[in-house]
Amino acid sequence: MIDENGQLDLFGQMDLFGAPAPDIAPAPPIRKSKCSANGLVHFKYNSRLKRSIRCKANFLFGHPEVLLPSYMEAPEFADARELAAEWAEHAIRRKTQKNKAIIKDLVTRFWEAVDQVLVDKGKAPLESTGRLPPINPRGRYFNLNQVLEAINHTYFDEQLKCRITWSNRVGGLSFHSLRKDPITGEEFHLISISRGYDAANCPLYAVAGVVYHECLHIVIPVEEKNGRRVVHGRIFRQRERQYIYYDEWIRWHKEVLPKNIRAMHRHKDL
Numbered sequence: 001m002i003d004e005n006g007q008l009d010l011f012g013q014m015d016l017f018g019a020p021a022p023d024i025a026p027a028p029p030i031r032k033s034k035c036s037a038n039g040l041v042h043f044k045y046n047s048r049l050k051r052s053i054r055c056k057a058n059f060l061f062g063h064p065e066v067l068l069p070s071y072m073e074a075p076e077f078a079d080a081r082e083l084a085a086e087w088a089e090h091a092i093r094r095k096t097q098k099n100k101a102i103i104k105d106l107v108t109r110f111w112e113a114v115d116q117v118l119v120d121k122g123k124a125p126l127e128s129t130g131r132l133p134p135i136n137p138r139g140r141y142f143n144l145n146q147v148l149e150a151i152n153h154t155y156f157d158e159q160l161k162c163r164i165t166w167s168n169r170v171g172g173l174s175f176h177s178l179r180k181d182p183i184t185g186e187e188f189h190l191i192s193i194s195r196g197y198d199a200a201n202c203p204l205y206a207v208a209g210v211v212y213h214e215c216l217h218i219v220i221p222v223e224e225k226n227g228r229r230v231v232h233g234r235i236f237r238q239r240e241r242q243y244i245y246y247d248e249w250i251r252w253h254k255e256v257l258p259k260n261i262r263a264m265h266r267h268k269d270l
């Protein structure tokens with residue numbers, strides 16, 4: 001899970017492990033929910049939409065209007081809305097090969113940004129709420145069950161009870177969520193790891209690092225501080241640094257993972 005200090009970078013990904021923000025943050029710019037930051041694209045909301053957005057061209061050469069699900073009116077979706085506005089500006093233009101690629105990329109980044117907000121709020125990403133997602137721990141390069149077993153043995157005295165899967169979405173997110181088995185009714189923790197880690201260029205210490213990070217979310221509860229949810233508090237960061245390859249993993253996470261995720265969007269083999 002990613003804390004609210006995370007920054008959106010060029011790839012629409014959050015900076016998972018960026019330095020904590022200073023206590024006195026500059027006042028955020030006021031973002032309105034009715035139109036994009038440049039004032040050109042108008043937003044409308046519809047409570048029947050859940051996981052779809054629409055755009056409508058206005059007049060002959062006018063800027064588009066975007067129809068969004070109602071929950072996206074909340075301020076934390078401001079960055080996602082900007083991506084939707086950008087998407088709409090391209091979607092109403094001629095569908096050249098280049099424009100089609102841009103549209104596709106913006107749609108992916110938009111839903112990633114939306115999922116990121118939901119994960120930060122402690123909710124599972126939209127696609128996987130409700131029913132149980134398929135659990136696929138065996139990737140092309142790593143069997144996550146084996147990685148989890150090693151981490152559980154080394155850092156948690158084999159006391160950790162959870163399941164693990166490669167994420168079912170093409171995206172940059174690794175996260176943890178609480179699920180319920182539809183048959184037994186039993187609750188369990190599920191760790192989902194970004195497919196960007198299932199790559200030939202990913203060392204074992206990196207995938208083990210992200211598994212360790214997500215395991216910590218199971219044992220270290222979210223703190224409430226001045227009404228804010230702190231998911232990566234001081235205790236979390238201390239425990240995180242106990243991972244023996246912490247520095248190497250962070251470097252890989254920051255330098256290589258974003259490239260892998262971009263390649264995934266272009267449907268390249270990792």
Ligand SMILES: [Zn+2]
Binds near residue numbers: 001003217231
């Ligand atoms: Zn986290």
